[in-house]
Amino acid sequence: MTLREALTRATRQLDASPGLCADAARDAALLLRHALGISHAAQLADPNRALTPAQQAAYDALIQRRRASEPIQYITGEQEFYGLALRVTPAVLIPRPETEQLVEAVLAELDGARPLRILDVGTGSGAIAIALAHHLPHASITAVDLSSAALEVAASNAARHALTDRIRFLASDLLAALPLDESLFDAPGSPASGLGSLGWDAIVANPPYVPTADRDALHPQVRDHEPTAALFAGHDGLDIYRRLIPQARAALRSNGLLALEIGHNQREAIASLLSDWGQLRFLDDLQQIPRVALARKP
Ligand SMILES: C[S@@+](CC[C@H](N)C(=O)[O-])C[C@H]1O[C@@H](n2cnc3c(N)ncnc32)[C@H](O)[C@@H]1O
Structure with a gap:
């Protein structure tokens, strides 16, 4: 079977699978390149090249995984976030475009010329911590998660982008493992070294926020494959x-920034939880859904 024939057959199979038709051609091509370890250019250059039986079997296996609704990112092990390639495994949420908006809002709020101490709560793949560290060269970042498997993935992503000297990863239930003066953490050689004031400059989180009652309404690709602990947060x-x-209020410095990603229909409840904070505002996503909450510690 040639590359073109294999691609056509796989596209048809995905097209006929419930919920997968929209991206069938794109996914079939991506998985073909992944199975063969070839570039897009190589795929286009030689469509009549014959697949070996081993290549055909490897490609078929990937297509079967996709037909079972496994997210393409878990199959390829990759997702791009804020222009940075990240490793993803089923231990971590696949970083979403909405969360890029959270990163963008935080970058717009902070003074990147200053040494900053930032806490990323529920870091998952490390997406937020890594994007912020990449764009804020004077920042020292602590990233926490309950899941040690997620922290392992996050640490490997930080290493991939040569950011291990400015991001440290810790297992913690929210801020429980961080003493109140923990923001004095200075990465070795960090420009934050020697700063004396207490409190984080910013705490950023994209926490689990799906109501448990919404479980059945989630796409199987999310519900059956992404980590439960990354999705659900009570009724x-x-x-x-x-x-x-x-x-966060206890741990931020005065006027420190709290930046949260929030879920569908949660604006009013979050506004109430943040009613005694300063400068509260919400940013809508592209579907006009309030998606990011920003507030300052009074
Ligand atoms: C929605 S995911 C976000 C992952 C990543 N920050 C992102 O935006 O792609 C939420 C993360 O919070 C972690 N988490 C859930 N409960 C937590 C808790 N009590 N303390 C720390 N992390 C928690 C989960 O393990 C998961 O990695």
Whole structure:
């Protein structure tokens, strides 16, 4: 079978699979390149090249995984976030475009010329911590997660982007493992070294926020493959915010920034939880859904 024939057959199979038709051609091509270890240019250059039986079998196996709704990113092990290639495994949420908006909002709020101490709560793949460290060369970042498997992935991503000297990863239930003066952490050689004031300059989080009752409404690709601990937060999806917001208030410096990604229909509840904070505002995503909450510690 030639490359072109294999691609046509796989596209048809994905096209006929419920929920997968929209991206069938794109996914079939991506998985072909992944199975063969070839570039897009090589795929286009020689469509009549014959696949070996081993290549055909490897490609078929990937297509079967995709037909079972496994996210393409877990199959290829890669997702781009804020222009940075990240490793992803089923231990971590696949970073989303909405979260790039959270990163963009934080970058717009902070003075990148200053040494900064930033905390990323629920780091998952490390997406937020790594994007912020990449764009804020004077920042020292601590990234926490409950999941040690996620922290292993996040650390490998930091190493991939040569950011291990400015990001440290810690297992923690929200801020529980961080003493209140923990923001004095200075990465070796960090320009933040020697700073004396207490408190984080910014705490950023994209926590789990899906109500448990919404489980059945989620796409199987999400519900059956992404980590449960990354998705759900109690009956109304607000359990983590209720615990995190008071902890963040105690740990931020005066006028420090709290930046949260929030879920569908959560604006009013988050506004109430942040009612005694300063400069509260919400940013909409491209679908006009309030997606990012920003507030300053009074
Ligand atoms: C929605 S995912 C976000 C991952 C990543 N920050 C991103 O935006 O792609 C939420 C993450 O929070 C972690 N998490 C859930 N509960 C937590 C808790 N109580 N303390 C720390 N991390 C928690 C999960 O393991 C998961 O990695």
